[in-house]
Amino acid sequence: MKIDAPMIPENLTERKFTDIYYEEDPEFEVCLVTDSQFDNEFIDRLRLYQTVIxxxxxxxxxxxxxxxTDVRFENCDLSNANLRHASMNRVEFLNCKLLGSNLTESYIGNTRFGKSILNMIMFGNSKLxxxxxxxxxxxxxxxxxCKLKKVEFVSCDLNGASFEETSxxxxxxxxxxxxxxxxxxxxxxxxxxxTSQAIQFASLLGLKVKG
Structure with a gap:
């Protein structure tokens, strides 16, 4: 499946993430943020556009x-972050941690989670x-x-994942x-x-598959 990649210009302005507090509105555009520590903070309605972190x-x-919109996160840790009611389009998370993060009631489109740790993440009531x-x-x-449309799980660990009420x-x-x-x-x-998964699901139904 082909998805739209982030459209990010080559020339980005280097910023520290704490600079966001000096903006009139909490937003970065066409920025590069590297090696920032921004743990245990609070920002409502943050907007990032054409930015690499x-x-x-x-x-x-x-x-x-x-x-x-048009954002790439590389080697970032967003564990236990609150991202409720997020809106994402053309976003990449590469080698990131979102352990236990809250992405409930969000819209996530044209987004790739590559080689990332999303154990115990919450996507409840979201559209992907x-x-x-x-x-x-x-x-x-x-x-x-969740509403899943054109979603792929490629070589993922789905052990213990819950798709309750999700088609x-x-x-x-x-x-x-x-x-x-x-x-x-x-x-x-x-x-x-x-085939092996079909056998797993069959056993959950109580069926005995003869080889």
């Missing part, structure tokens, strides 16, 4: 209603459209009552691994799975 920490920071999880860890991730119709999880998964049988209809 590298090697920075945002642990426990409250970014409620964050608006991201044209999203690729690529070699990502999603252990015990919560995707309760997996048209979603391909065949290259991913899990020992257990929370999903109802009716919401599995149309999901693309591997």
């Amino acid at each position: 590298k090697n920075s920490n945002f642990v426990n920071t409250d970014f409620g209603r964050i608006d991201l 459209e044209k999203v690729i999880f690529d070699d990502a860890a999603l252990e015990s991730a919560d995707l309760f009552d 997996l119709n048209g979603i391909d999880i065949s290259t991913s691994e899990f020992d257990s998964l929370t999903v109802s049988i009716e919401n599995l209809k149309g999901c693309k799975v591997s």
Whole structure:
């Protein structure tokens, strides 16, 4: 599946993330942020546009209603960050940690989570459209009552993930691994799975597959 990559100019203005407090509105445009420590902070309705953020920490920071367009995060830690009601379009998280982060009630479009740790992340009541999880860890991730459209899980760890009240119709999880998964049988209809996964789901139904 092809998704739209972030459109970021080559020449970016270098900023420290703490400079956001000196802006009239909490926003950065056409910026490069590197090696910033911004843990346990609070900014409402932050807007980032055509910006790259590298090697920075945002642990426990409250970014409620964050608006991201054409943004790339590289080697960043957003563990336990509050990103509720986020709006994302053309965003990449590469080698990032979003352990236990809250992305409930968000819109996430044209977004790639590559080689990132998203264990225990919360996506409940969100819409994900044209999203690729690529070699990502999603252990015990919560995707309760989500709308998934053109979403791929490529070589992911989905063990213990919950898709309660979420349809997996048209979603391909065949290259991913899990020992257990929370999903109802009716919401599995149309999901693309591997042969071994089909046997796993059959055993959950109490079926005995003869080889």
